[in-house]
Amino acid sequence: MDAINNLFPNLSAALDSLLRRFLPGTVVDIVMMLVSIVTILLLLPVVFLIMTYLERKIVARIQDRWGPNRAGPWGILQPFADMIKMFTKEDIVPAKADKIIHFLAPVIVAALPFIAFTVIPFGRGMIGRDLNIGILFIVAVTSPAAIGILMAGWGSNNKYSLLGGMRAVAQLVSYEVPMGLSILVIVMLAGSLSMQKIVEAQSGPGNLGIGWFIFAIPVGPIAFFTYFFSAVAETNRAPFDIPEGESEIVAGYHTEYTGMKFGLFQMGEYVSVFGQSCIVTTLFFGGWQGPLLPPYVWFFLKAFAVVFVFMWLRGTLPRLRVDELMGFAWKFMVPLSLANIFLTGILIRLVQIIS
Amino acid sequence: MDIPLLVFLALAVVTVIGALGTVLMRNIVHSALFLIVSFVGVAGIYVLLEADFLFAIQILIYVGAVATLILFGVMLTRGVRGEQPQLNNQFLPAAIMAILLFVVVLVPVILNSIWPSSTQPAPTATTALLGQELMGTYALPFEVAGVLLLIALVGAIIVAREH
Amino acid sequence: MSVPLTYYLILGAAVFCIGLYGALVRRNAVGILMALELMLNAVNINLVAFSRAVTPGLLTGQVFALFVIAVAAAEAAVGLAIIIALYRSKRTVNADEVDLMKG
Amino acid sequence: MLQDYTYVGLMTVIALIFPIIPVALAKILSPKKPSPIKNDIYECGLETIGDSWIQFRVQYYLYALLFVVFDVETVFLFPWAVSYGVLGWFALIETFIFVAILLLGLAYAWRKGALEWV
Numbered sequence: 001m002d003a004i005n006n007l008f009p010n011l012s013a014a015l016d017s018l019l020r021r022f023l024p025g026t027v028v029d030i031v032m033m034l035v036s037i038v039t040i041l042l043l044l045p046v047v048f049l050i051m052t053y054l055e056r057k058i059v060a061r062i063q064d065r066w067g068p069n070r071a072g073p074w075g076i077l078q079p080f081a082d083m084i085k086m087f088t089k090e091d092i093v094p095a096k097a098d099k100i101i102h103f104l105a106p107v108i109v110a111a112l113p114f115i116a117f118t119v120i121p122f123g124r125g126m127i128g129r130d131l132n133i134g135i136l137f138i139v140a141v142t143s144p145a146a147i148g149i150l151m152a153g154w155g156s157n158n159k160y161s162l163l164g165g166m167r168a169v170a171q172l173v174s175y176e177v178p179m180g181l182s183i184l185v186i187v188m189l190a191g192s193l194s195m196q197k198i199v200e201a202q203s204g205p206g207n208l209g210i211g212w213f214i215f216a217i218p219v220g221p222i223a224f225f226t227y228f229f230s231a232v233a234e235t236n237r238a239p240f241d242i243p244e245g246e247s248e249i250v251a252g253y254h255t256e257y258t259g260m261k262f263g264l265f266q267m268g269e270y271v272s273v274f275g276q277s278c279i280v281t282t283l284f285f286g287g288w289q290g291p292l293l294p295p296y297v298w299f300f301l302k303a304f305a306v307v308f309v310f311m312w313l314r315g316t317l318p319r320l321r322v323d324e325l326m327g328f329a330w331k332f333m334v335p336l337s338l339a340n341i342f343l344t345g346i347l348i349r350l351v352q353i354i355s
Numbered sequence: 356m357d358i359p360l361l362v363f364l365a366l367a368v369v370t371v372i373g374a375l376g377t378v379l380m381r382n383i384v385h386s387a388l389f390l391i392v393s394f395v396g397v398a399g400i401y402v403l404l405e406a407d408f409l410f411a412i413q414i415l416i417y418v419g420a421v422a423t424l425i426l427f428g429v430m431l432t433r434g435v436r437g438e439q440p441q442l443n444n445q446f447l448p449a450a451i452m453a454i455l456l457f458v459v460v461l462v463p464v465i466l467n468s469i470w471p472s473s474t475q476p477a478p479t480a481t482t483a484l485l486g487q488e489l490m491g492t493y494a495l496p497f498e499v500a501g502v503l504l505l506i507a508l509v510g511a512i513i514v515a516r517e518h
Numbered sequence: 519m520s521v522p523l524t525y526y527l528i529l530g531a532a533v534f535c536i537g538l539y540g541a542l543v544r545r546n547a548v549g550i551l552m553a554l555e556l557m558l559n560a561v562n563i564n565l566v567a568f569s570r571a572v573t574p575g576l577l578t579g580q581v582f583a584l585f586v587i588a589v590a591a592a593e594a595a596v597g598l599a600i601i602i603a604l605y606r607s608k609r610t611v612n613a614d615e616v617d618l619m620k621g
Numbered sequence: 622m623l624q625d626y627t628y629v630g631l632m633t634v635i636a637l638i639f640p641i642i643p644v645a646l647a648k649i650l651s652p653k654k655p656s657p658i659k660n661d662i663y664e665c666g667l668e669t670i671g672d673s674w675i676q677f678r679v680q681y682y683l684y685a686l687l688f689v690v691f692d693v694e695t696v697f698l699f700p701w702a703v704s705y706g707v708l709g710w711f712a713l714i715e716t717f718i719f720v721a722i723l724l725l726g727l728a729y730a731w732r733k734g735a736l737e738w739v
Contacts, residue, residue: 033628037635087643087650101388107640114636118629129628132480133407136699137629140411143419147391150426154384166430166681169423173688176419180695187702193482260647264640323738326684330736334691334727338720341698345713348705359520359623362630367529374533377552378540390552393533397559400529402626403521404570406580409562410626412696416587420689421555421594427685428598429548432605443543444614450542454535465527470571472523477574479622483707486700488581490712497715500588500697501722507592508690508726511599512735515679515686517606588693595686602682 005294009125012036036128040117048270049079054304055270055311062315089259094157097256101155106257106264108148113272116141120278121195123288123296134195135183138279139176142234142272146172149253152265156256164252167242167322171233174326175240178333179230185223185337185344186283189213199287214284219344224284226337228309231276233329235269238313239320277306363403370396383429391422408482526567534560545612547604551597558590683735687727694723 003010012032019028053068056078060067068075093102116138118128131137146169153165187193190201190213204211214220233240254265281287281302290298320328373393380386398413478484489497533556540553562583569579605611701708701716730736 029624030627030631033631034635037628037632040632041635041639087647088652089647090651090653091644091647092655098384101384103644107637107644110640111636114639115629115633118632128632129625131407131625131629133411133482136408136411136415136482140415140419143415144391144422146419146423147426150423150430151388154426154430162430166427169427170681170684173420173423174684177688177691177695180692181698184695184698184702187699188705191703191706193699193703259651260644263643263647267640326738327736330687330727331731335724338724341702342713342717342720345705345716349710349713352706357520363521363525367525370529371532371536374536374556377556378536378544378549383546383548386549386552390555393556394559397533397563399630400526400563401566402629403623404526404566405622406566406570406577406583407622407626408700409566409580409583412584412587416591416689416692416696417555417559420685420692421591424594424598424682424685424689425548425552425555427682428551428601431602431679431682432548432611444545447543450539453542454539457538458531458535461531462528465524465531470523470568472571473574475574477570478577481577481580482700483704484577485580485584486702486704487707488577489584489697489700490704490708490715493581494715496585497697498718498722500585501694501719503592504588504690504693505722505726507596508686508723509729511595511686512683512730512733514596514603515599515682516733516735517679584697588697591689591693595689598682599686602679606679 006124006126007294008123008296012125040128041114044114044117044271044274045267047274048267049083051270051274051307052079052082052266054307055314058308058311059315062312083263086260086263089262091259091261092256094256097157098155101151102256103155103261105148105152105155106254106261106268109145109152110264110268110271112141112145112148113268113275116272116275117278119195120275121199121282121287122299123294126288126296127196130194130196132192132194134193135187135198135279135283136193138275139180139183142275143176145268145272152257153253156253158256161253161255164255168236168253171236171240171242171325171329174329175230175233175333178226178329178337179234181334181337181341182223182227182230183283184341185219186213188341188344188348189216189219195282195287199282199289202286203289212284212286219340219347220284222336222340222343224280226333226340227283228280230329230333231280232310232313233325235272235276235310237269237273237310239317240325241319242322242325273310274303274307277303277310280306359403363400366396366399366403369393370400383433384426387422387425387429390425391418394418394422405477405479406481407479408485523567523571526563526571530560530563530567532560533557533563545614547601547611547613547616548598550613551594551601554597555590555594558586558593562586680738683730687730687735690723690726694720 012035015035016028016032019031023031053075057067057075068078071077071081093099119131119134119137121127121130149165149168149172153162153168156162186198190198192198192201202211202213212220214224232238254262257265278299281299285302285306288295288299293301370393373389373391373396376389377386377393380389394413394417398410398418401407401410401413537553537556537560540556541550544550544553565579565583565586567579569577569582601611604616608616610616697719698716701712705712
């Protein structure tokens with residue numbers, strides 16, 4: 001059982017010892033780093049394809065229709081059909097547009113969620129690098145996405161995409177504050193920023209999930225509420241998708257993007273949805289901890305459960321108006337998460353006094 | 356030529372190119388983007404100086420918040436004319452003279468003076484230590500920073516709001 | 519400390535001089551603001567470099583750098599508010615065209 | 622410590638190069654038939670009116686301003702939160718004052734309507 005549990009750390013250790021026989025020390029470290037980077041970077045597009053398929057099927061089933069079932073059995077090959085379409089669509093760049101910025105924007109928006117995956121713990125030994133500023137590194141790396149979106153809006157030389165870009169950034173920016181504040185609650189409960197330590201801090205008795213931070217009544221659920229809805233708003237999804245709302249400003253900041261560049265925006269969005277689901281799992285649902293199954297299986301089960309909730313929201317909730325959306329962030333979420341931080345502070349002190 | 360020196364040179368080049376781009380670019384948006392490149396270069400320098408908390412803060416505050424604010428400022432004041440403003444004002448020669456003088460004084464001081472240095476190992480997890488210092492010895496500046504931010508917020512709202 | 523302290527100081531001086539050049543020479547007020555941010559960053563590099571080289575145990579330099587970052591953020595916020603108000607009243611952002619005080 | 626961040630450096634470089642591959646591939650596979658009409662800006666069929674860089678309301682700036690101030694506040698709270706277990710009661714009161722001061726700012730912005738989406 002133990003062999004299956006840490007299957008992948010054993011594999012990487014075996015590869016490491018194999019390489020050490022031929023290559024000098026530092027080169028082996030570099031090679032091992034490259035191996036783990038490439039596996040993460042290849043894992044994510046596969047997850048992206050699975051999620052596009054899942055999203056179409058789930059939203060379809062919610063609306064009582066079948067969703068894709070033509071391409072392959074039950075529409076399994078639909079993501080590949082989309083991919084081929086993306087590759088063969090002509091890439092139109094508007095006249096007088098700023099070519100370099102127009103090209104750089106999708107690259108940045110697509111690349112940032114990948115970098116955040118260096119600190120996400122998939123299993124017991126399975127993490128890119130356990131930095132001791134783990135969760136802060138994720139918050140820091142996802143915040144420049146606003147710059148990418150502004151570049152997209154500006155580079156397309158189109159009034160509507162610039163307006164859509166500025167709206168998207170105003171929303172992104174407003175929801176980053178409650179997100180940071182709800183992370184503070186978890187950091188106080190866990191006592192460290194490193195993601196593996198946050199996961200280990202949630203290992204309750206018998207690994208049955210009693211120790212998960214979402215069950216840290218009353219503080220956990222409030223922090224989960226503020227974090228989850230900020231994450232939904234941060235990835236421009238479901239009730240908060242004003243910027244690319246079809247009924248709003250044409251298609252928001254990616255109006256002037258066609259072909260593969262538009263595909264990059266989609267990949268960036270879906271990879272950041274998966275990234276946010278992994279973070280929610282690690283912070284609130286005890287990461288890779290679980291009674292029977294090996295850790296990485298638990299992790300992906302929980303992550304895809306959260307992804308399902310993201311898609312479920314998309315299928316059911318109507319879109320919020322802009323002023324409601326902004327008011328909700330500044331007038332409700334920020335004060336609530338600040339109060340939640342002090343509630344945690346007082347409760348931790350009481351627990352310390354009692355014990 | 357060990358690796359940290361190479362990494363330092365690479366980061367220094369990125370920072371200086373970003374800074375030069377910010378100052379010399381004709382289009383104000385391009386110079387804002389070069390500013391972001393320079394901020395990322397400085398964040399790398401913090402990593403070399405083993406200040407990991409500051410690395411995350413530099414990216415979170417400068418690249419995430421201040422750069423977005425500057426880009427918004429640029430877009431709000433781009434002006435309908437949108438013509439390319441003549442880049443430099445008439446103080447160009449005087450400014451170059453002043454900076455050359457400044458460099459002539461500064462660089463010898465840097466090169467010739469012997470800086471005290473110690474070989475103590477630096478702490479790896481700086482965040483917890485910073486927390487104790489902020490709450491302990493630097494408690495008063497911490498509160499003053501709060502007041503400063505409040506004044507900046509209120510002042511900026513009064514100045515920027517349409518009347 | 520594999521990279522000697524003087525290298526960081528030279529880098530800090532270089533970024534400071536570039537920022538100073540930008541602040542003195544640029545016409546666009548937002549450009550001047552960006553140059554100021556560069557100068558503050560140069561100060562931060564020196565602070566952290568000295569803290570790392572001279573007293574690695576104490577993180578005084580890093581605490582100072584944190585406060586400098588807070589001040590720089592507040593300064594950028596207020597500076598841009600002034601520029602926006604200026605632009606709204608006089609339709610120009612060029613610093614040398616704004617000479618209301620002149621006789 | 623530097624070992625961890627070489628990983629981060631490598632990851633950043635590769636992650637930035639990674640999206641470029643599909644775009645380059647698409648440039649080879651996709652047809653290239655540019656035409657003035659096709660390259661025109663998409664304006665729901667209307668001709669572009671005026672310069673694309675028209676000036677916007679100041680509302681966007683106010684949100685970015687609030688974000689900068691509250692982001693700096695979050696940053697100041699992170700070290701306090703990490704070392705919370707070690708710090709005594711005094712730290713809790715200090716941070717309460719710090720956050721109360723900034724809540725004054727939020728209340729001011731709320732009263733003055735800086736939060737409204739005009």
